[in-house]
Structures are given as structure tokens and as C-alpha cells.
Amino acid sequence: MTVGESIKKFRTELGLSQEDLGEKLLVNKQTISLWENDQTMPSIENLMLLREIFGVSIDKILYGDDNSKMGKNLNSLDTICATLAYAMGITPPKYAAEKNWELANYIDKVFDGKKADRIVMYNPDAVAQWIYEKYPDYFPDVKLRTDIEIYLASVMPSVTPVCFGTMYTGAQPEIHGIQKYEKPVLTIDTIFDALINAGKKPALITYRKCSLSRIFLERNLDYYHFEYGDIANVNAKAAEVILRDEHDFIVIYNGNYDATMHKNGPESARSLAELRINNHMFSCISDLIKNNWKHHNTLVGYAMDHGCHTIDGSCGSHGLDMVEDINIVHLYKGYKKTES
């Protein structure tokens, strides 16, 4: 499907005429007609407005509705790190790939060109894009409390230490060095090093022995490690840290879906129930920030590391170079300060 065809499709699905859509965008009917006939392309500003009107991602407008079924997402997970650095106005880690322009534009817009002084990353493990799209009823509060969906391709092999290595260094696995399921301490520059160099204070709230708790060790940041699988204490600590209001960058790891998915399959009732827990936790964390951090510009992310697929009919797995394992979506919201 061409860009023009998808604009036409989304417009007619909403029952809008070319004139109606033009009015919403402050452009004339002819402009819409030129877009739909693929004679001109909408500007980035208009694409962002179209995304809001249609309620779909820019990827879907540009690459068609069935992109996720067709192939891997075009933007890599390695773009997130530099975007987070950009959001805070700090120098990105040395090997970080170029930032994600769609998210960077959103950040500029939501904070009126100012920077975020806080970032909170909620990291659920192994929640695939296809799960997110197939089961929207398990993500209601995540959807309600985020503004933008960023479709990303995770990295290979699509396992947790490799993917978090890329998420928080901005580098591909062959550069950051973790290329299989192993958890050495990363020696290359990470977002945490970039933050510390800029005088910021990061906190990492995870399970003991999980990838996130291991690969970013030996840095001057606050580590809060709990028993393996103890998300109740991870999330209680996250709430406490937010209320204490001393950290600039907070990472919260919830591995509950991953663990259940491996045993019971990605679509089992038990695994889906874990998504509800994540949905609830994300909503609690978002509301704590909204109500208690009125004096901060805060960027909050619901950010997956990799996806998953079904094996042997009843179990789940990941790590392969397949759409189900690779395609993920990150959801973000900026809370602009309302008090000085």
C-alpha cells in the first residue's frame, strides 16, 4: 500500500471527506487529494497531526496497515538510547546510533522545546508487538497513559541481555559485545555513564541475577535488587523512589510476563493475566509521577526489550530472527511541569 492509499483508507474509515480532513489540518482539499494520489508527501508536522486524527502510528501511515504482518519494523531499538539522551539534553553514549526522530519530535512538542529533567523507563520483558496488537484489552491503562507508539525492531539474538545491552548503549550487539544469552558487565559507554557524566543520578530497580541487574554493574548508580521474580517489591521500591524524588533516571524491570510465557505460552490465560499486572503497575507509576512530580518535566516509557512466539503448542520462547520475536513497540508520554 502506498502512503496515499493508506491516508485515503484511514480517512474513509473515519467517514471523513477530503474537505473534512483538510479542515482539521488547516490545508485545502487539493492538498489532501495530492497526498492521496501520491503526488506529494505530507510534511512531518502534518504526519504528526494525521497520526493523532487517525489514531495510528506514523509507521502505519507510511508503510501500510499490515506492516507488522509483512516484515520487521524499520527502526531499530538502537535509536532509543540517543533519544533518551536528547530528551534530557545530555551527550549520548559514545557508540549510540542516531536518535529516533518521531520520538524526538514528540519530546520537543510535549515539553515546548524544553528538556526533560526526569525519565522513568518501565521495562516489561518479552511483551511482543503482536501480543500488544492482538490483546488491546490487556493494555487499557498503558494506552490511556501514553501518547505515542514507537514501532521498533529488536536485535539478534532476541534475548534479554542482548536487547537491554542495545536499549541502554544505543549500540548493536557486535559493538556492545553481548551476542548470546550471557550477562557480563558491559565495558562500553552506556546511558548510565552518560547520565553520571552529566551530573545526573540514575537508579536501577530489578531482580537479583536478571540481565539488567548484571550488565550495568560497577557504575556509580543506585542499584535496588530484589529476589528473582519479586515484582511486588520491585514495584513498591519504584513507588518509594519516585516519592523520594532524588533520581533523574529510573529503570524498573518487570520479568513476570517472560517467566510465565516460557512455561505456559504467550497467549495462555496465566500469561495474559501478567499483562494485566503490568498494565496496573504502569498506571500506578504514571499516576504517582503525574501527582507528585508537578515540578518536573518527566518522560515515561513502557518499553519492551523483545517479543516472543509459541513453541510446541503450549510453551513460549524467543531469541530467533522472526517477526514475532523482533517486533516490539515502545509507548511514551511526557508530563510537562505545572509547578516551578
Ligand SMILES: [Zn+2]
Ligand atoms: Zn525469556
